[in-house]
Amino acid sequence: MNALIEQFFNLEVMAQAFPFLLKGLGVTILLTLLLTPLGLALGLALALGSSARHRGLRRAVRIWVNGFRGLPPLVLIIIVYSALPFLGLRTPPLMAVVIALWLNSSAYYCEILRAGLGSVPAGQMEAARATGLGRAQALRDVVLPQAVRNVLPDLASNTIELVKGTSLASIIGVSELLHMASNARSVVYNASPITLAALMYLAFLLPSVRLTGWLERRRRGA
Amino acid sequence: MRPILDIQALYKSFGDAEVLKNINLKVGEGEMVFLIGPSGSGKSTLLRCCNRLEEPTSGAIWMDNTNLLAGDTDINRMRQRIGMVFQGFNLYPHMTAEQNVMLALRRVQGKSEAEAREIARRELDRMGLAERFGHYPSQLSGGQQQRVAIARSLALGPRVMLMDEPTSALDPELVGGVLEAMREMKAAGMTMLVVSHEMRFAREAADRVAFMQAGEIVEYGTPAELLAREGGRARAFLGGEH
Numbered sequence: 001m002n003a004l005i006e007q008f009f010n011l012e013v014m015a016q017a018f019p020f021l022l023k024g025l026g027v028t029i030l031l032t033l034l035l036t037p038l039g040l041a042l043g044l045a046l047a048l049g050s051s052a053r054h055r056g057l058r059r060a061v062r063i064w065v066n067g068f069r070g071l072p073p074l075v076l077i078i079i080v081y082s083a084l085p086f087l088g089l090r091t092p093p094l095m096a097v098v099i100a101l102w103l104n105s106s107a108y109y110c111e112i113l114r115a116g117l118g119s120v121p122a123g124q125m126e127a128a129r130a131t132g133l134g135r136a137q138a139l140r141d142v143v144l145p146q147a148v149r150n151v152l153p154d155l156a157s158n159t160i161e162l163v164k165g166t167s168l169a170s171i172i173g174v175s176e177l178l179h180m181a182s183n184a185r186s187v188v189y190n191a192s193p194i195t196l197a198a199l200m201y202l203a204f205l206l207p208s209v210r211l212t213g214w215l216e217r218r219r220r221g222a
Numbered sequence: 223m224r225p226i227l228d229i230q231a232l233y234k235s236f237g238d239a240e241v242l243k244n245i246n247l248k249v250g251e252g253e254m255v256f257l258i259g260p261s262g263s264g265k266s267t268l269l270r271c272c273n274r275l276e277e278p279t280s281g282a283i284w285m286d287n288t289n290l291l292a293g294d295t296d297i298n299r300m301r302q303r304i305g306m307v308f309q310g311f312n313l314y315p316h317m318t319a320e321q322n323v324m325l326a327l328r329r330v331q332g333k334s335e336a337e338a339r340e341i342a343r344r345e346l347d348r349m350g351l352a353e354r355f356g357h358y359p360s361q362l363s364g365g366q367q368q369r370v371a372i373a374r375s376l377a378l379g380p381r382v383m384l385m386d387e388p389t390s391a392l393d394p395e396l397v398g399g400v401l402e403a404m405r406e407m408k409a410a411g412m413t414m415l416v417v418s419h420e421m422r423f424a425r426e427a428a429d430r431v432a433f434m435q436a437g438e439i440v441e442y443g444t445p446a447e448l449l450a451r452e453g454g455r456a457r458a459f460l461g462g463e464h
């Protein structure tokens with residue numbers, strides 16, 4: 001029992017590692033702030049493409065989205081990281097992770113937004129168009145706000161998944177939270193930094209998890 | 223009477239199904255024309271062709287020297303002059319009554335916030351909704367919602383109003399308020415093309431009635447003419463209790 005506490009809950013080690021882990025958390029947050037808007041934007045474009053009038057485009061979008069939903073994100077990260085140099089791109093690992101997780105998360109955001117768009121009755125678009133709004137205007141002002149509201153809990157959940165997914169970046173040496181924690185662990189031969197990282201993930205994500213639960217209850221109530 | 227809407231040789235198919243066949247119909251300035259007929263006869267489709275929510279297969283629809291179906295017609299510009307009211311109201315649920323009316327004034331007509339608000343309040347006021355500017359659709363009765371929808375159309379200054387069963391989704395006690403609003407619009411000179419099953423209202427208020435069956439207008443005339451036509455199908459229909 002004492003050995004377990006010594007191995008995982010050594011406060012002294014934690015205190016030492018804390019500044020490093022804080023830096024790591026900074027990178028994790030940076031990735032989140034970068035990937036969430038990027039993922040949402042590409043996800044929306046793909047969702048709209050999924051219902052495009054042009055059949056070929058629709059097909060292509062579906063293949064793209066299903067492909068990236070089917071690939072494990074870790075595999076995607078390694079492929080992107082190792083393939084980019086062959087394309088003559090000297091990209092830092094951070095860039096490779098952003099690209100890989102962008103491809104992955106946007107595919108999921110796409111599916112959620114597609115469901116959201118589908119949940120808005122066709123009469124909404126028709127009413128807006130009948131007053132002279134263009135398709136893009138009607139989407140922005142009438143359809144999208146309702147679509148997003150209808151799938152807000154799912155968007156929030158997916159964003160949480162995205163944050164958790166950034167820990168995969170440690171495998172190619174991006175100095176995000178988990179990577180910093182494993183580095184610290186191998187220096188001090190003690191797993192307490194990992195415990196601390198877990199606590200920091202929780203501190204960062206628990207409010208969002210609770211928010212998602214609240215959104216979900218509100219949706220069911222509505 | 224100069225027609226505002228002049229529908230000529232209009233055809234519409236959904237795939238193999240020919241839903242409108244050689245429709246010819248003129249709606250004169252200030253006229254209230256009713257489209258009646260059995261379910262599936264093409265009334266809604268005809269109405270929706272008039273602002274191109276449905277794309278007709280062939281034919282022409284003239285409005286003030288513009289063929290709405292011509293390739294170079296700016297349909298978004300024309301739609302401001304063709305109001306449409308739906309059976310299910312189709313109000314934007316995330317906006318208040320006032321915001322519902324303001325949206326196209328701002329986005330399509332480029333009016334300032336203040337000007338749009340003033341117009342919205344005036345139109346809502348005319349519909350008897352002065353106390354309801356800030357209410358969301360879910361906080362309004364069906365009758366009130368439909369009157370907000372009418373105000374949303376009227377605010378853009380349309381030349382003609384298309385109304386698809388505007389009272390069908392309403393509880394009986396709420397129908398009267400919407401019919402009253404339609405009477406007032408007519409009295410103010412609005413041109414209207416109305417699909418309705420309110421036969422009593424049609425007999426009383428319609429200038430002309432077009433009776434549709436299987437995608438064609440098979441009878442056309444004033445309510446009195448149709449009611450006097452021995453053996454006509456429209457007669458039985460129009461004479462019905464409703």
Ligand SMILES: Nc1ncnc2c1ncn2[C@@H]1O[C@H](COP(=O)(O)OP(=O)(O)OP(=O)(O)O)[C@@H](O)[C@H]1O
Nearest residue numbers: 236237239241259260261262263264265266267268
């Ligand atoms: N989008 C569509 N795709 C295929 N068929 C359609 C479509 N819309 C309408 N139809 C068909 O066209 C025909 C006419 O429909 P429409 O809705 O115009 O009839 P209606 O006279 O308005 O009927 P109701 O009184 O029930 O509203 C029907 O047979 C209907 O099934």
Ligand SMILES: [Mg+2]
Nearest residue numbers: 265266267386
């Ligand atoms: Mg209909």
